[in-house]
Amino acid sequence: MPAAKGSELLSEIPNITHGFFSRLGGVSEGIYASLNCGFGSDDSTEHVIENRARVAAELGVTPQSLLTVYQIHSPNVVTVTSPWNRDDAPEADAMVTNTPGIALGILAADCGPVLFADAEAGVIGASHAGWKGAFGGVLGHTLDEMERLGAKRNRISAAIGPCISQQNYEVGPEFKERFIEQDPLWRRFFVESPMSESSDRSYFDLPGFIAARLADSGVEQVERLNVCTYADETFFSYRRTTHRGEADYGRNISAIALNA
Secondary structure (H helix, E strand, C coil), X not given: CCCEECCHHHHCCXXXXXXXXXXXXXXXXXXXXXXXXCCCCCCCHHHHHHHXXXXXXXXXXXXXXXXXXXXXXXXXXXXXXXXXXXXXXXXXXXXXXXXXXXXXXXXXXXXXXXXXXXXXXXXXXXXXXXHHHHHHCHHHHHHHHHHHCCXXXXXXXXXXXXXXXXXXXXXXXXXXXXXXXXXXXXXXHEEECCCCCCCCXXXXXXXXXXXXXXXXXXXXXXXXXXXXXXXXXXXXXXXXHHHHCCCCCCCEEEEEEECC
């Protein structure tokens, strides 16, 4: 059975199911073991299809109704009204819907998956918020599209799932300067590397930055699961794979669905 972590905020909403799924409980083997849900990996397509079917069953939807987009680290959001074929997945990094029986899935392996719900309006959303997407406005655009379906920002609950923690996210000076040039107050999301006084490296707080972007966008109820994908080996991690020199990596899936 797939293993998933849940949000307390979202679990209080009776008409949705959700989960931030780990890499446990699937059929993939080797470096993809075992719940790899990413078709973008070099894993067996049959294994990924079965893994996603298991996630869909946990969410109470059909395998065809567990949808993911072709993620490009953009602010693009699509409104979902019906399932699509895998080869027709739109290029985007967030989805919203008010259609029961559809699960919105986000794939990540260090980036921040964010799940949204307005219980009163019956509107849900899901965003892929790596640094580039969060910087570029994908979270605010997701909220805009949820409002078009009748949601209200002050009613929306948002949960930030497993992603890389600050202590494991070392970045260079160009990365830091990009943020400070955009907003000097964003300096607070960086701490200097303890290696030496001459080091120009910093550590970036991705989940903190996502939470701040949500709050600045008017979301009053934000939960952080505080699970680090790099440190917790029950999750796939792009950066951990890179540091180990492994050939490829799987993708974690986080998803939310309105009950049919």
